[in-house]
Structure formats: structure tokens, C-alpha cells
Amino acid sequence: xxxxxxxxxxxxxxxxxxxxxxxxxxxxxxxxxxxxxxxxxxxxxxxxxxxxxxxxxxxxxxxxxxxxxxxxxxxxxxxxxxxxxxxxxxxxxxxxxxxxxxxxxxxxxxxxxxxxxxxxxxxxxxxxxxxxxxxxxxxxxxxxxxxxxxxxxxxxxxxxxxxxxxxxxxxxxxxxxxxxxxxxxxxxxxxxxxxxxxxxxxxxxxxxxxxxxxxxxxxxxxxxxxxxxxxxxxxxxxxxxxxxxxxxxxxxxxxxxxxxxxxxxxxxxxxxxxxxxxxxxxxxxxxxxxxxxxxxxxxxxxxxxxxxxxxxxxxxxxxxxxxxxxxxxxxxxxxxxxxxxxxxxxxxxxxxxxxxxxxxxxxxxxxxx
Amino acid sequence: xxxxxxxxxxxxxxxxxxxxxxxxxxxxxxxxxxxxxxxxxxxxxxxxxxxxxxxxxxxxxxxxxxxxxxxxxxxxxxxxxxxxxxxxxxxxxxxxxxxxxxxxxxxxxxxxxxxxxxxxxxxxxxxxxxxxxxxxxxxxxxxxxxxxxxxxxxxxxxxxxxxxxxxxxxxxxxxxxxxxxxxxxxxxxxxxxxxxxxxxxxxxxxxxxxxxxxxxxxxxxxxxxxxxxxxxxxxxxxxxxxxxxxxxxxxxxxxxxxxxxxxxxxxxxxxxxxxxxxxxxxxxxxxxxxxxxxxxxxxxxxxxxxxxxxxxxxxxxxxxxxxxxxxxxxxxxxxxxxxxxxxxxxxxxxxxxxxxxxxxxxxxxxxxxxxxxxxxxxxxxxxxxxxxxxxxxxxxxxxxxxxxxxxxxxxxxxxxxxxxxxxxxxxxxx
Numbered sequence: 125x126x127x128x129x130x131x132x133x134x135x136x137x138x139x140x141x142x143x144x145x146x147x148x149x150x151x152x153x154x155x156x157x158x159x160x161x162x163x164x165x166x167x168x169x170x171x172x173x174x175x176x177x178x179x180x181x182x183x184x185x186x187x188x189x190x191x192x193x194x195x196x197x198x199x200x201x202x203x204x205x206x207x208x209x210x211x212x213x214x215x216x217x218x219x220x221x222x223x224x225x226x227x228x229x230x231x232x233x234x235x236x237x238x239x240x241x242x243x244x245x246x247x248x249x250x251x252x253x254x255x256x257x258x259x260x261x262x263x264x265x266x267x268x269x270x271x272x273x274x275x276x277x278x279x280x281x282x283x284x285x286x287x288x289x290x291x292x293x294x295x296x297x298x299x300x301x302x303x304x305x306x307x308x309x310x311x312x313x314x315x316x317x318x319x320x321x322x323x324x325x326x327x328x329x330x331x332x333x334x335x336x337x338x339x340x341x342x343x344x345x346x347x348x349x350x351x352x353x354x355x356x357x358x359x360x361x362x363x364x365x366x367x368x369x370x371x372x373x374x375x376x377x378x379x380x381x382x383x384x385x386x387x388x389x390x391x392x393x394x395x396x397x398x399x400x401x402x403x404x405x406x407x408x409x410x411x412x413x414x415x416x417x418x419x420x421x422x423x424x425x426x427x428x429x430x431x432x433x434x435x436x437x438x439x440x441x442x443x444x445x446x447x448x449x450x451x452x453x454x455x456x457x458x459x460x461x462x463x464x465x466x467x468x469x470x471x472x473x474x475x476x477x478x479x480x481x482x483x484x485x486x487x488x489x490x491x492x493x
Numbered sequence: 494x495x496x497x498x499x500x501x502x503x504x505x506x507x508x509x510x511x512x513x514x515x516x517x518x519x520x521x522x523x524x525x526x527x528x529x530x531x532x533x534x535x536x537x538x539x540x541x542x543x544x545x546x547x548x549x550x551x552x553x554x555x556x557x558x559x560x561x562x563x564x565x566x567x568x569x570x571x572x573x574x575x576x577x578x579x580x581x582x583x584x585x586x587x588x589x590x591x592x593x594x595x596x597x598x599x600x601x602x603x604x605x606x607x608x609x610x611x612x613x614x615x616x617x618x619x620x621x622x623x624x625x626x627x628x629x630x631x632x633x634x635x636x637x638x639x640x641x642x643x644x645x646x647x648x649x650x651x652x653x654x655x656x657x658x659x660x661x662x663x664x665x666x667x668x669x670x671x672x673x674x675x676x677x678x679x680x681x682x683x684x685x686x687x688x689x690x691x692x693x694x695x696x697x698x699x700x701x702x703x704x705x706x707x708x709x710x711x712x713x714x715x716x717x718x719x720x721x722x723x724x725x726x727x728x729x730x731x732x733x734x735x736x737x738x739x740x741x742x743x744x745x746x747x748x749x750x751x752x753x754x755x756x757x758x759x760x761x762x763x764x765x766x767x768x769x770x771x772x773x774x775x776x777x778x779x780x781x782x783x784x785x786x787x788x789x790x791x792x793x794x795x796x797x798x799x800x801x802x803x804x805x806x807x808x809x810x811x812x813x814x815x816x817x818x819x820x821x822x823x824x825x826x827x828x829x830x831x832x833x834x835x836x837x838x839x840x841x842x843x844x845x846x847x848x849x850x851x852x853x854x855x856x857x858x859x860x861x862x863x864x865x866x867x868x869x870x871x872x873x874x875x876x877x878x879x880x881x882x883x884x885x886x887x888x889x890x891x892x893x894x895x896x897x898x899x900x901x902x903x904x905x906x907x908x909x910x911x912x913x914x915x916x917x918x919x920x921x922x923x
Contacts, residue, residue, distance in 0.1 A: 155525065156522075156524070209518075211518070214520060218515060220515060251515040251517065252526065254521055260534055261911075271526050271918075273526070309530055309920070320804045320870065322802040322804050322914075323802065324918040326920045361922075368920070368921035369921050476523060478520070478523070
């Protein structure tokens with residue numbers, strides 16, 4: 125494969141990704157909150173349930189890992205999920221396809237690498253349909269309401285990473301949070317002859333800023349530690365130039381450890397804590413963990429992982445919980461200039477009165493022209 | 494090869510990105526968005542103003558139908574029409590330069606009964622000869638003498654309707670459809686639109702051919718019955734006017750006299766009634782002949798323009814009293830927006846999609862509610878629209894009945910607008 129064809133393939137993929145809003149994995153739990161926080165993970169990291177995210181240069185979690193990128197490279201992630209929501213007496217099936225992350229990175233000197241890209245910060249895509257009977261002019265009128273939101277808050281990141289020592293890499297990034305959602309609220313009356321359907325549509329624009337720093341330390345040739353911290357300011361929601369909401373965004377930090385157990389076995393674990401409680405009544409601080417492994421040769425590895433923790437938004441005083449298992453494979457081609465990654469994830473979220481189960485299929489393409 | 498595979502992959506990505514199902518049942522309030530779709534119902538009592546009634550839009554002779562009724566204590570309405578002239582001389586043969594006079598044998602008069610009270614019993618239709626020269630200025634009083642002494646013919650329509658249908662081949666060939674007839678030669682046919690075609694066979698004393706008048710004749714129609722004596726005849730404006738066929742012969746220089754016919758329609762038709770429509774007062778009048786309309790100007794509230802979505806709007810009008818008319822009869826009031834508010838001469842919006850229509854029963858004084866949802870929704874969105882509407886009768890100048898509503902000069906019963914709207918949804922807040 126020539127360099128030109130690789131570039132064409134990359135551009136083609138980006139062109140396909142560009143028209144669609146960047147979104148992560150939806151959840152009904154995010155509906156009464158700021159949204160569903162995205163996963164800052166590449167397909168490779170997702171195949172290990174996120175355990176490899178701190179060490180994966182194409183996971184937009186930790187900047188220091190970018191220091192290992194020694195040639196210009198780009199990666200894109202796509203995800204298709206099938207979700208069932210179970211409220212006990214009601215249930216529904218949902219489906220969605222997203223392009224949750226894109227990243228491009230390359231060295232500008234022998235020690236410094238820069239990266240840029242976007243990922244989902246908060247997914248704001250949901251839709252609910254409810255039936256009710258209301259009293260209008262003294263008569264009961266059955267109605268059907270549909271409220272939908274389609275869009276996301278995107279994290280635009282510019283990162284700089286430097287290998288300050290052969291065992292230590294540092295990274296810094298600034299994050300511009302931007303995005304929009306198209307929202308609609310529709311009320312349909314069963315008596316459509318007498319009552320017209322009410323439709324309200326709008327577009328909400330989101331703005332925010334953040335910064336992050338991270339470090340990666342090789343204790344030994346096989347043992348690597350990573351730590352990161354990130355602080356985001358406020359998320360401002362504007363409708364036609366008027367600010368309708370201004371919510372605090374979390375301070376977050378986390379870390380991970382990776383152990384190379386042999387030439388064809390790597391184990392990793394990661395944790396993260398985020399202080400979402402400033403984000404409203406239904407917001408909760410979250411702690412999440414994951415462990416995973418990558419087995420086989422780097423050319424075509426097999427990955428497994430388990431994750432657990434809490435969900436940032438949900439009704440009640442207690443945060444909903446989540447538990448997921450993942451598996452994935454990767455395949456390098458063209459002498460390592462390109463790589464395809466596939467992952468499959470099964471996730472279950474539980475909260476007050478709702479259990480949500482999701483299958484997610486992910487496909488990632490990384491090219492290194 | 495690899496390039497092909499990558500292309501296929503890109504297509505796969507694109508297809509995957511197209512499928513979506515994001516809507517699920519909502520369990521509120523926990524798993525519903527924070528905003529509420531709130532419905533508000535309000536009667537706006539002060540947004541209708543500067544309301545006025547205007548008359549003279551259409552005269553009775555311009556109406557689509559002619560009302561005929563004999564309702565003691567309510568109204569006596571009579572149709573009148575004048576039929577066009579015929580040639581008094583003809584050329585016996587093609588190529589002849591000389592003309593010969595015609596001799597009329599008889600005539601057949603036909604008119605179209607568009608609507609009648611099917612509960613009416615012993616309903617008589619009476620035909621009167623009227624003097625020539627009737628026009629739009631002719632009054633009920635002027636025609637009292639001929640309506641008293643110039644009866645030409647009469648037919649018991651109730652009886653005729655009970656007669657057997659005649660459908661033998663000869664009848665069908667001649668009339669084109671089945672007929673009902675009586676011994677006096679009156680013929681009744683049911684038209685395709687279910688209206689009735691009533692035909693009178695008239696001899697020369699009933700259809701007087703006067704050469705100096707070029708065969709022009711004028712007739713009037715009254716009805717009587719045990720009760721509910723009311724019907725509506727078609728007019729020339731609607732293409733349903735009365736017609737007459739003259740049967741005549743003329744001498745032939747080479748053979749026996751020849752028979753021929755000529756058909757003529759009405760050149761004028763109208764209806765006169767008593768008592769006349771009372772003059773306009775401070776109330777809002779709609780209907781009657783001449784046609785009367787009422788203009789209502791509406792100030793659309795800011796709440797409807799800025800922060801609401803109208804789902805239902807109803808104009809509420811309180812009648813001054815019952816509308817006198819035949820029991821069981823009704824007439825239609827239409828509320829139609831104007832394109833520009835020019836007072837009495839405001840042009841009406843030809844787009845009938847915004848019209849509010851209400852059928853009003855006679856002899857009741859119930860509050861009239863006209864649905865104007867689409868109109869008010871349009872006004873709420875279009876700030877350049879003239880927010881005025883005209884109340885009129887449908888069809889106009891086709892009935893002596895006129896309804897009067899209280900205007901804003903009577904605060905207790907003035908026109909109001911009841912609007913049900915949905916408040917602007919509070920997007921953006923969790």
C-alpha cells in the first residue's frame with residue numbers, strides 16, 4: 125500500500141465522520157443531567173474495558189502517552205450500539221451509530237509530540253415518548269409527548285507531550301468544549317381534528333474550557349505507571365445567544381498501571397475519579413475502574429477487559445452503577461502503517477427503577493503514512 | 494486490492510452511521526427531561542376590538558340561491574325571475590331571405606329546487622305571472638298585486654314526490670331519466686346532485702307569448718304547506734336558474750307548418766321577502782339580503798407570539814337572540830381573514846384553509862363557537878399579517894335570515910377568543 129493510498133483512506137474516513145455529530149454512548153441516565161459522559165478511549169483501549177486507555181496514545185485520556193508517537197499518525201473510532209432499557213413495566217430498544225473520537229498526532233522534535241482531535245465529552249442524544257391524559261377546557265384529552273435531543277458536547281483537544289527522561293513522559297492539554305444539540309418537544313393530541321400538534325424546536329450551543337496534565341513513568345522496562353488530572357470550568361448552554369444554563373464541570377483525576385508480562389502478554393488496570401456533583405441535582409461523583417489484558421503478538425492481538433463503577437447522573441441520592449465486559453482484536457497491515465481494531469462490549473447500568481443493557485460494536489482505524 | 498477494501502470499509506462506516514433509533518418510552522419524572530410541555534387555556538376578553546358591521550356586499554339577485562318560504566310570523570319570501578326574449582320570426586328554410594312569424598303552442602318551464610325541508614307536508618309550489626321589468630329595485634310590496642291575482646299554476650310537491658317512478662323506454666329516451674308526474678302534466682326529476690327539477694307544462698294562457706315583448710315573460714314562485722313551507726331554488730349565478738322551452742310552429746311555403754322549439758334562461762332572478770331586514774345597529778350582523786358582514790379586529794397577545802404554540806383557538810360570539818327561520822333550517826357563518834384591513838372594503842383572504850365555519854341552527858340563541866386554530870397560529874407566526882377577520886354568511890345574499898351578535902359595545906357579551914396554547918418548552922435545563 126502506498127503512502128498516498130493510506131492518506132486517501134484516512135481522508136475518506138474523516139470525510140465520512142465529519143458530517144455526523146461526534147457522540148459517545150447514550151444513556152437514559154444522562155437525560156436529567158448534563159448528559160452521558162463520553163469514554164475517552166480508542167477501540168484498542170475499549171477492547172480492554174478502558175484499562176489500556178492511560179497508555180494508549182490514541183485514547184484521548186492522557187497526553188503523556190502521545191510522547192510515544194514518533195511518526196504522524198491518525199486514528200478514528202466508530203461505534204454502533206444496541207441498547208435496551210427496562211423500567212420494570214415498560215421497556216424499549218434503541219440503536220445508534222456514532223463517531224466518538226478522532227485523533228491525529230506527530231512529533232515536532234525528537235522529544236516533543238503534539239496531538240489534536242476530538243472526542244465526546246457529554247452525549248446529549250436521547251428521546252422519550254410518553255402518553256398521558258390532560259384536562260383541556262374541562263374535557264380529558266389523551267396526548268402523546270415526544271421530547272428529543274440530538275447532539276453532543278465535544279472535547280476539542282490540543283495536547284503536547286514530551287519525553288523529559290527515558291523513563292518519564294509528561295503531557296499537557298487544553299480542551300475546548302463545544303457542540304450543539306437539536307432539541308424538539310412535540311405534543312400530539314389524539315383528537316387531532318380539534319387540537320393541532322404543538323412542536324417546539326431549538327438548537328442549544330454549548331461552550332466550556334478545560335485543561336489537563338499527565339505523567340507516565342516507566343518503573344522498569346515492563347512496568348509503567350500513569351497518572352492524570354483534569355479540570356474543566358463551566359458548561360454554558362446558549363439558545364439563540366441567550367445563556368439558559370451554566371453548570372460546573374468536574375475536576376477529575378486517575379491513574380493506571382501496565383505490566384508487560386512477556387512478549388505476548390500485557391496486563392493493565394486503571395482508575396478514575398470525577399467530581400460531577402456540581403452538575404445539578406441528579407449528579408454524583410463517580411469512581412470507575414477497569415482491568416484488561418492484551419494477548420498475542422502486537423500484529424494481531426486479542427484483548428479482554430472488565431470495568432465497573434458509577435454513572436455520573438441518575439435520580440436519587442445514590443449514583444447508578446455500571447458493569448461491563450469487553451473483548452477485541454486488532455490487525456496490523458502494510459508493515460504496521462495501518463491497523464484495524466475491533467471491539468465488542470457488553471455493558472449493564474443499574475439505577476433507581478431502570479436497568480440498561482447495551483451491546484456496542486466498535487471499529488477503529490489507525491494509519492501511519 | 495487494499496484500496497478497494499478500504500473503500501468498502503468507508504462505505505460500511507457510512508452505512509453504520511445512518512441507522513438510529515433514539516426514542517424510548519419515558520418514565521417520568523425520573524427518566525424524562527426536566528422541562529414540561531405545559532398546556533394553558535385562556536379566554537382573551539380584550540383582544541377583539543373596533544368591530545363593526547357593514548351591509549350591501551351582495552344583493553338578493555346576486556345570490557347563489559333564491560329562498561322561498563311561507564313562515565307565518567317569521568317571513569314570507571318569494572322567488573322572482575324574468576326569462577329572456579325569443580326570436581318572433583324565423584326563416585322557414587335554409588337560404589330563405591324572407592322570415593315568417595311564429596305561432597306559440599305551449600311552453601315548459603323548469604326550475605331547480607336545490608334544498609327543501611323533507612319534513613314538510615302538503616307542500617305546494619305556486620307559479621305566478623309577474624309584470625315585465627322586475628329588477629334589483631323591485632320590492633315585496635310592489636309585487637303583492639300580481640302575487641294575489643295572477644296565479645298561473647300550482648303543484649303539490651309532496652304529492653308529486655309520492656307518485657310512482659316512470660321508467661319505460663319511451664320515457665327514458667325522452668327525459669333521459671326516470672320521472673314522476675301527475676295528471677296535470679307536472680314532471681319531477683331527481684338530478685344527479687339530488688336536487689329536484691320541477692317542470693310545468695304551460696299553455697298559451699299560462700305562458701303568454703306577446704310578440705311586442707319578444708316572448709319575454711316573468712314569473713314568481715311561492716310555497717305553502719301545512720308547516721315548514723320552505724325551499725331554496727337555484728339561481729342563474731350558480732348556473733341553476735329557471736329555463737323555459739317555447740314550442741311553436743311557423744308556415745312553410747312548400748309544405749305543412751313546421752314545429753320547432755327554442756329554449757331561454759333567466760335574465761334576472763331574485764327573491765323578495767317581508768318583513769325586510771332591520772337596519773344595522775350597534776351589534777354585529779351577519780347574513781341576510783343584501784349581504785351583511787361584520788369586521789372584527791384582533792390584537793394578537795404578545796404571549797402567543799413570543800412564547801407559545803397555539804393548539805386550539807375558538808372565537809366565541811353571543812347572539813342577541815334566536816334567528817327566526819324555518820324550524821330545522823340552518824345557515825352557515827364563516828369567519829375569514831382579510832388580506833388588508835381596509836374597513837368595509839377589506840379584501841378577503843382567498844385561501845379558505847384559514848376559514849372558520851359554523852353551522853347555525855334557526856330559532857336558537859346558543860353561544861356560537863367558531864374554531865380559528867389555523868388562523869390564530871398563522872397570526873402568531875406572521876407579524877406582518879392583518880389581524881382582522883370578517884364574519885359573513887355562506888353563501889351570501891341567499892337567505893333573508895340574519896344573525897346578530899353582541900359587539901364590544903356590550904361588554905358583558907362581547908366577542909372573545911378562547912386560546913389553548915403550549916408554553917415554550919424550557920430547553921437547555923436538565
